Amino acid sequence: MSEEPVGIVSYGAYVPRYRIAPAEIGAVWGADGEAMGKGLGVFRKSVPAPDEDTITISTEALRQALARGRISPQSIGALYVGSESHPYAVKPTATVVAQAVGATPYLTAADFEFACKAGTAAIQTCMGLVKSRMITYGVAIGSDTSQGAPGDALEYSASAGGAAFIIGRERLLAEINATESFTTDTPDFWRREGQRYPSHGGRFTGEPAFFRHVGECGRRMMERMEMTPKDYRHVVFHQPNGKFPQRIGKTLGFTDEQMRYGLVTPYLGNTYSGAALLGLANVLDHADPGDRVLVVGYGSGAGSDAFDLTVSDRIHQFDRQGPRIQEFLDGGTPLNYALYAKFRGKIHLGGS
Amino acid sequence: MTIARFWRETPQRYNLGGSRCSSCGSAFFPPRAVCPTCPEHRRSLGKMEPLQLSGEGEVYSFTVVHDPAEGFEMQVPYVLALVKTPEGPILTGQVVDVLPAEVHVGLRVQATFRKLREEGKSGVIHYGYKFAVAREEGREPVAPEGESVPEPRREGPRPART
Ligand SMILES: [Zn+2]
DSSP states (O other): OOSOOOEEEEEEEEOOSEEEOHHHHHHHTTSOHHHHHHHHTOSOEEEOOTTOOHHHHHHHHHHHHHHHHTOOGGGEEEEEEEOSOOSOSSSOHHHHHHHHHTOOSSSEEEEEOBTBTHHHHHHHHHHHHHHTTSOSEEEEEEEEEOOOOTTSGGGGTBOEEEEEEEEESSSOSEEEEEEEEEEEEEOSEEOOTTOSSOEEOGGGGIIIIIIHHHHHHHHHHHHHHTOOGGGOSEEEEOOSSSHHHHHHHHHHTOOHHHHTTTOOHHHHOBOGGGHHHHHHHHHHHHOOTTOEEEEEOOBTEEEEEEEEEEEOGGGGTOOOOSOOHHHHHTOBEEOOHHHHHHHTTOSOOTTO | OOHHHHHHTHHHHHHOEEEEETTTOOEESSOOSSOSSSSSGGGGTTOEEEEEOOSEEEEEEEEEESSOOTTOGGGOSEEEEEEEOTTSOEEEEEEESSOGGGOOTTOEEEEEEEEEEESTTTSOEEEEEEEEEOGGGOOOOBOOTTOOSOOOOOOOOOOOOO
């Protein structure tokens, strides 16, 4: 390819410190939480503190990315935050994040929303702006503090976390060789305006939704690049639970070893817009020069974005200051359900 | 606090922007327009330079709050600390993600971006700095109680390159 390269210049991540185990959740609802967790492939999930939200998580992730890449915030030309838990219905997350990292005022900023794939959509947008030389650096963040209704299956997995990627043309840690998307109107998961918790189509979230979109998008990406599964060192899928990505991985022909670093949901829960991006961050934490990486995100509603990446020689010089993903996977401070309910605002004060 | 006042203070609250007197070198947070330590205050006028604090620091003194300010009910008991920064200024801030018993004078902390308060359910959300225990303190992660599942996969042998 003779085109000018575009790729990842730096990355950062943030996951709140608190954790809760499925058994603890199940005990409250008279369910076998442990079995529920095993069925979902989720051993624990992260819980944001009462003073954390998508804005604070995005800011922490981006501050780490800027420090690691030694990038001046003033050189950011575009900043997009993908999330389905923006704190405001009207007023951008992106402006607060931009101000908090010192990137204002000479940049464009916006919030993206596409269920769990808003972060990968933001990466694609940044690629276009960088390639067309409209900007030097673009920031794409995927971050969420999603909730499941108390007692719903989603409550066992919905967690909080995010990752920030700085997209540019030079000093690349990994070149993005190409991107591919697959989009249809599929009502598998939604939340109407003003509703506190999302609704989902139960089993419908599987076959016609996640598996079809991720499968089609992943296959198309490989076909276009004339690659086969064994040509990739690492693969990352969207991971609403621990099981879906493993199943689609096997269907497409990938081994557990290739999925090893890209699968973080068993230890963090489903971070929604953060999920595939935290998986990619963990892969980059462990990658070597020359590694080929396939990423296939998914967002309900529905669509998939795929990326084919080649890790560059710079990866070994990259200064990974601050916590690596493994630190987040290792755990944090455990919560019981009562504290969890309090932290997540499930306890209502004064009739409000 | 009014929206306008909070908005004016955004640079310091979001980014820990202080000031330094270029005559005597004293550092201030929040930023000052005039240096109070220079013998002739007026001479420092226009000589104050912006100073970016690193966000590092250590607990200089602290108190545990059991009777919360409005909006902090969900966080009781919480720790409010005076944090001495390497740049000089002492900052007041909450120390988060920590049990009060874990906090001591000299504890190394790092600024973190958090929600400070919300103006009710429909009002503005205010953000700014708080402090978290610094990574150098080496706090061990605590595996959730009752976790009866395999430990997270550790570093192991890597697959041969194909
Ligand atoms: Zn002075």
